[in-house]
Amino acid sequence: MKILTSREAGEIARKLGANIDEGRKHAKVKIRWQGRIVASYNIRRGSGETSHDYIPKQTFISSRQALDLARCPLSRDQYFEILRSKGKLPS
Secondary structure, X not given: OOOOOHHHHHHHHHHOOOEXXXXXXXXXXXXXXXXXXXXXXXXXXXXXXXXXXXXXHHHOOOHHHHHHHHHOOOOHHHHHHHHHHOOOOOO
């Protein structure tokens, strides 16, 4: 399976409408649902294709779902439905 890159990490943040706080060494992404932070991760800066394979665990989805989220087959609403089914969001 292909690794998640910083570009894909940014695509996930944009698709989910996350807040991105830029820092010197990384950007902090905060995913909110109804005003509450439900997941967060960092986007590393660096030369080359730095692996961001920690993102699925921090966003409570599988690696395949994270890639689908970055590449469009998985929608924002579907992501939040996955979190709801895992008990991460109220019903």
